[in-house]
Amino acid sequence: MTTTDTERGPAAGRAAAPPTDPPSTDAARSGTRPSASATARLRLAWRQMPVLAALRRQVRADRPLLGVPVAAAMHVSTETAHLMVTLKDAGARLLLHPSNLGTLDPAAVAELRRRAIRVNLPDTGSASLTEQLAAFRPRLLADNGTLLTACADVPALAGDLLGATVHSRNAERTARALAAAGRLPVPVIPVADSVLKSAVETPAGTGQSTVHALVRATGVQLGGKRAVVVGYGTAGTGIARYLQAMRCRVTVVDTSAVACLRALADGHAVGALDTVLADADIVVVATGTRKVVTDRHLDLLPDGVLLGNIGHYPDAIDVPALTRAADRVTALGGGVHEYLLAGRSVFLLGEGSQLNHVCAGGNSSETMDLTLSLHVLCLLHLVRRPDDLVPGLNPLPDSFSETVARAKLRALGHVA
Numbered sequence: 523m524t525t526t527d528t529e530r531g532p533a534a535g536r537a538a539a540p541p542t543d544p545p546s547t548d549a550a551r552s553g554t555r556p557s558a559s560a561t562a563r564l565r566l567a568w569r570q571m572p573v574l575a576a577l578r579r580q581v582r583a584d585r586p587l588l589g590v591p592v593a594a595a596m597h598v599s600t601e602t603a604h605l606m607v608t609l610k611d612a613g614a615r616l617l618l619h620p621s622n623l624g625t626l627d628p629a630a631v632a633e634l635r636r637r638a639i640r641v642n643l644p645d646t647g648s649a650s651l652t653e654q655l656a657a658f659r660p661r662l663l664a665d666n667g668t669l670l671t672a673c674a675d676v677p678a679l680a681g682d683l684l685g686a687t688v689h690s691r692n693a694e695r696t697a698r699a700l701a702a703a704g705r706l707p708v709p710v711i712p713v714a715d716s717v718l719k720s721a722v723e724t725p726a727g728t729g730q731s732t733v734h735a736l737v738r739a740t741g742v743q744l745g746g747k748r749a750v751v752v753g754y755g756t757a758g759t760g761i762a763r764y765l766q767a768m769r770c771r772v773t774v775v776d777t778s779a780v781a782c783l784r785a786l787a788d789g790h791a792v793g794a795l796d797t798v799l800a801d802a803d804i805v806v807v808a809t810g811t812r813k814v815v816t817d818r819h820l821d822l823l824p825d826g827v828l829l830g831n832i833g834h835y836p837d838a839i840d841v842p843a844l845t846r847a848a849d850r851v852t853a854l855g856g857g858v859h860e861y862l863l864a865g866r867s868v869f870l871l872g873e874g875s876q877l878n879h880v881c882a883g884g885n886s887s888e889t890m891d892l893t894l895s896l897h898v899l900c901l902l903h904l905v906r907r908p909d910d911l912v913p914g915l916n917p918l919p920d921s922f923s924e925t926v927a928r929a930k931l932r933a934l935g936h937v938a
Contacts, residue, residue, distance in 0.1 A: 560629035572933035581612035588613030625879035667696030709911035725760025727885030735882035753809035817843035830877035
């Protein structure tokens with residue numbers, strides 16, 4: 523396929539291992555250098571991201587973002603660290619705001635700080651996010667919705683922006699709401715619109731990482747277990763599929779009749795939350811909404827149930843209500859807490875935050891390679907082709923998904 527300069531992706535052929543840089547002497551003296559094992563783990567993860575690695579080599583030569591301040595709000599993981607390093611190699615100045623402190627990877631933070639990439643953590647000072655953005659004056663955002671909202675509240679910040687990418691459907695909804703209110707004066711490209719996100723990264727990545735988290739955190743034998751998946755969107759579909767592949771008996775709960783019909787067609791049972799909880803061995807909330815499992819559901823949870831959330835909102839499960847109702851709470855390690863409720867044990871994974879991130883490090887590097895590469899292409903598009911875009915939501919160019927998919931196939935040894 524022929525692409526324009528804006529769309530050109532990684533070079534053809536098998537992607538080489540990602541570029542690596544030796545730790546700096548200053549970083550080693552300052553104590554910010556990651557441990558040898560952490561560095562090895564980072565390199566393994568980055569090696570599994572050949573598309574982003576190829577883009578990194580390209581932008582390292584071109585420096586297309588030289589001097590451009592880029593602020594990002596994402597989970598701080600080994601994969602996000604690779605994205606930040608790629609943008610730095612493109613010449614950008616960077617500020618990374620964690621989406622969720624509960625999913626923070628200390629090794630990723632250490633690596634970013636070693637490379638003088640600023641990570642906005644509580645130990646960096648008492649300034650608010652808005653104050654930090656005002657001092658940083660970003661021109662581009664790679665966002666989960668937090669930064670767009672903060673910039674929209676300050677006209678001077680919004681006026682500085684060239685544009686933004688948004689990572690998730692929740693972030694896209696935030697952008698649409700800002701646009702509808704007349705508070706989004708810049709172009710925004712939703713990466714979640716890519717079929718690579720909806721058909722590959724989210725269902726395959728989240729499905730696998732959720733199963734990985736359940737087994738890694740608890741040692742549960744999944745075959746034969748009764749699993750309830752609440753929400754049958756892109757993530758819930760993938761989770762149910764992976765649990766089914768592990769021989770769980772899956773029941774889906776969703777308020778949409780269409781989603782329930784899809785679940786039936788996929789071989790799952792369907793039911794109402796109030797009626798299926800009592801028989802569940804595993805309950806995973808995948809709605810991406812708030813207040814799903816509340817105090818009124820606590821008496822329905824059976825002894826020994828594994829309970830967790832993979833949605834963006836940590837209050838999808840009412841953890842404060844669970845804590846108030848518990849006679850005792852015991853931290854078991856690995857992101858698992860046991861809540862004793864009138865003689866019944868409820869095992870909460872991830873403290874209500876995204877259990878696949880807290881207990882298993884998030885989606886695989888191989889699947890994140892796709893979406894994070896799209897962020898790079900879209901950010902470059904915002905800089906190189908501003909006249910092609912309008913304020914508000916802009917469609918992600920179809921050619922970007924095709925470019926990334928072809929590069930991934932080549933890296934995997936397939937002809938594309």
